[in-house]
Amino acid sequence: MQFVAVERADQAEIAAYRHIRERDLAGRHGLFVAEGKVVLSVLLRARVFSAQSLLVVENRLPGLMPLLEETKPACPVYVASQAVMDEIAGFHVHRGILGIGCKTARPGVADFLAGLPEEALLVVLCGITNHDNIGAIFRNAAAFAADGVLLDETCCDPLYRKSIRVSVGAALKVPYTQDGPVLSLLDALESHDFSVMALSPSAPLDIYHQPRPKKLALLLGTEGEGLPEPVLKRLQTLRIPIAADFDSLNVATAAAIALSHFTRLEH
């Protein structure tokens, strides 16, 4: 393995880590930031992503060595003092462990769907632009063994720094792709024999009285606006029963409840 001591925050090698809070690496450079040991261990074990480099505070290195020896990353491992790390990143990195990953080209929707098993559970997202919610939805998709996540073009990037962190690495683990408007996604899902069920607070049927189809796609929209009318009209809608006088569930929470109910995990 290739360990490189970093003495100064302005060294050229660690430019990708500079002021990472203010920049959207994912959008601009085809890169993303992995923070902390748990997320880094997902990155180093990921099949479709690879690490470009790691940046570790020196006193964190001993605790990280078993992971590095197991996964043998080919990339440089930069090692710095906490002060230099904080100066590079532009904030106090209390976890002391960062990595830069490389994005890969996402498959087209048809290829993505064709690669799924005969019995499959998908999460489909329309217009989710909150990074925390995207991250939490990926975490829940992983927890309930969903086979993938499909995002329409109006959702934000799941590889944004905060989404990856909130997902506890699941954004690097759960297969996903993002492409086109939601109505095209519905066409593709239907032509691949998916039953698409839209979660909507005003739906007449609830999830608990609905049998699980073999290929199920659960569609979720934003908390405020909900799913667009043409989408709701076209699909079967389902609600999660909640108190009549209460507004709504968080979208990631709604996803978790529906996934927990519909997953084929041993109950």
Add this chain to the structure above:
Amino acid sequence: MQFVAVERADQAEIAAYRHIRERDLAGRHGLFVAEGKVVLSVLLRARVFSAQSLLVVENRLPGLMPLLEETKPACPVYVASQAVMDEIAGFHVHRGILGIGCKTARPGVADFLAGLPEEALLVVLCGITNHDNIGAIFRNAAAFAADGVLLDETCCDPLYRKSIRVSVGAALKVPYTQDGPVLSLLDALESHDFSVMALSPSAPLDIYHQPRPKKLALLLGTEGEGLPEPVLKRLQTLRIPIAADFDSLNVATAAAIALSHFTRLEH
């Protein structure tokens, strides 16, 4: 109603709003901050809390008038420009609506439990110190019509600014009390005929194979450490089935799944 124009950020009347991000009003002054129209409407309708004052950006007042006319708050309504509001609060208050509420004395645990119906669903929290999680748990408790929340002494205050905001006002709506160590709470729950079930990822039984007792208390601990060993030993434990290779659920998400399953809301 008593409207008061505020021209300068240093006026004495609005001292409670000064730099509200940096201060924990709840802990230090017996007050709390309500942000935004939705939370404010819960506060103005609350039975156990009252508003000490409101601070509204002038262009938000027309939209707020129906609520004010309906609830007729006795407190002063301070009205300021956006610039003065932002200077007072110490950040850009994009919702343009703030309120200061007064905490009330919480009932003792025995009184709290004695006041619950014959058939009741409670959430009991041990060691939850993350304000977002506390807020999200209250939101879910309200959504699934739980009868109350019981917090041990090591949990953080649900009336912290961020908790109230994340709860979408549910922290001002769902009855709760906070008192003493978790083992005392268990004693009190048992002497009031509650079946206490602890959610734990390593439990042998899962929630979906468990009938709902009439009086059910769901106990949740922190995501990292989980519940203390003496607590787990004493109680029936239940898990939510998740993928074997995945770490854990967010604690508020786990609460939502269990509440959705055990609630008596029409399914």
